[in-house]
Amino acid sequence: MATISNDELINKAKSIVKPKKIKHGFSASDCGCALITDKDNLYLGVSIDTCSSMGFCAEHSAIAAMITGGEYKIKKIVAVLEDGIILPPCGRCREFMYQINSDNLEADVIIGENKVIKLKKLLPHTWDKNL
Numbered sequence: 001m002a003t004i005s006n007d008e009l010i011n012k013a014k015s016i017v018k019p020k021k022i023k024h025g026f027s028a029s030d031c032g033c034a035l036i037t038d039k040d041n042l043y044l045g046v047s048i049d050t051c052s053s054m055g056f057c058a059e060h061s062a063i064a065a066m067i068t069g070g071e072y073k074i075k076k077i078v079a080v081l082e083d084g085i086i087l088p089p090c091g092r093c094r095e096f097m098y099q100i101n102s103d104n105l106e107a108d109v110i111i112g113e114n115k116v117i118k119l120k121k122l123l124p125h126t127w128d129k130n131l
């Protein structure tokens, strides 16, 4: 699979966003994530919000799918809401990507229309340099 453009990756993420109300007023699939790996494979995932903090971000789902596929290196990643708004990853997801593989600090993170930044710029001071 050839490398897809940022717009195509954004559209892939948006295409899986299908918000659905679930129990206790929470919802699933409000946010979609699309990532491509260093091997140019595409993985997708959606968010699930629940009470008692059991939910997770769309990035978690997409990264789990990537690991299920036997891959660990992200080349490019984006998360999108139903209305097309692009969300930068939360702090937990930044750390998650780093802990999956420290090479992911070189991943391109799409944080807005025509805004792409390396994960290392979003997570400049890792806590485990001396471990």
Ligand SMILES: [Zn+2]
Binding pocket: 057, 058, 059, 089, 090, 091, 092, 093, 094
């Ligand atoms: Zn997150």
